[in-house]
Amino acid sequence: MVLHVMLGELVSLNMSNGVGEGGRSQSREKRKLFSMQWLRFAKSVEVTMYKEPALDTLIGIAVQYIYSIGKTAQLYASIAGIAEGISLDIVQALEGLGSGSGILVTYCCLADVVKDIIRYSGEAEEMPFVYARPCFYEVGAEPPDEHIPVSRNQIV
């Protein structure tokens, strides 16, 4: 599987829904924040410095990994005939991505991948995202278009 560096994905990520020139500068700021967070994460695995292309590649691959999990889980949910996925769909997706062939054989016991994740969550240091992710309401700004909600409450 050949993966391209999906920097465009991070640039298109628009949690505050900025568009145009202002949106592109906001996306660059967000990418910088995420890069700084990844740097903190990299230091936890003893990496002290990094080359910019390598960090960008790692970020892009992490994004693609999330995307692949979602797509595979949605496929399993569709096969089961349900609209919203459940935990078993994600477990099957993780098992499928974890195996070399990408094919899920049988689900007779808890996947080794999930057991590794449980072990990892118990051993790894908790490192939450420390940088602020303000929405329009908190900043006191107005969204550029009417269809863009001001705060998360308006989405529901």
Place this chain on the structure above:
Amino acid sequence: MNHGQQSGEAKQEDDAALTEFLASLMDYTPTIPDDLVEHYLAKSGFQCPDVRLIRLVAVATQKFVADVASDALHHCKARPAPVVKDKKQQKDKRLILTMEDLSKALCEYGVNVKHPEYFADSPSTGIDPATREE
């Protein structure tokens, strides 16, 4: 008959372990924000209002990146040390994440991010002028 009972019991234990782990995720904050994971899951078509599942994906991604970075670190350490010319270089031993180590680590996961080979115009292209004179 006994084998079937044992496999049934094992499955129940696994289901209980998964349920317990999902409940514990509410107390564990992954490095990747929930908003970001939810955004990309929604983009892929996977709709899920359950925060626990979003955090499960976040932890899985975090583990994946940690494994890749760790493998890249091993490749970096396994590389033979270059010839040290002065003492300052000898003291400054930093572990740098490079595309070379990262591509080797990702190869094991079936991901190809190698740069295409560089074809120079002449044999002396890219050589340091000082060494070229020698």
